[in-house]
Amino acid sequence: MTHATKGMSDRDLDIKVAELVMGFDRLNARIDPMNRNGEPQYYMGYPHGHDFAPNYSTDIASAMLVVEKMFADGWAFTLGRQIEDDKPLGYYGYDAGFWGGNPRRGAYAEREDASPAKAICLAALAALSTVKEQAG
Numbered sequence: 001m002t003h004a005t006k007g008m009s010d011r012d013l014d015i016k017v018a019e020l021v022m023g024f025d026r027l028n029a030r031i032d033p034m035n036r037n038g039e040p041q042y043y044m045g046y047p048h049g050h051d052f053a054p055n056y057s058t059d060i061a062s063a064m065l066v067v068e069k070m071f072a073d074g075w076a077f078t079l080g081r082q083i084e085d086d087k088p089l090g091y092y093g094y095d096a097g098f099w100g101g102n103p104r105r106g107a108y109a110e111r112e113d114a115s116p117a118k119a120i121c122l123a124a125l126a127a128l129s130t131v132k133e134q135a136g
Helices: 010-020 060-072 116-135
Strands: 030-036 039-046 049-052 075-083 092-100 108-113
Touching: 010 116, 060 075, 060 116, 075 116, 092 116, 108 116
Parallel strands: none
Antiparallel strands: 030 039, 039 049, 075 092, 092 108
């Protein structure tokens, strides 16, 4: 997990993905007084009006929207599932990775999580962070 996402709740991760990967503007967001799972809900400025920021990190269908956005931005994607000997019996880890061609030649990030959706979100944020670091 990258330093920027360490200890972050799933909902905060969803909002970070909405802002940094999907390009939603938090300045146009507002907090809904209704809570879901004890956490405030943020409305993001979608092209078709306001809606809840999707649960990218916990819903695989929403996480695939992240993959589609990264594809549209020129990234390639891989997702693998593995059984790890050093983990408890029945643990299946998911490795998600994004890598870029021109102009992102050499940009690559991979992250692992027990949830494929969360692995996708973490990898997307890490990939964008890698590009930022390469740019200086």
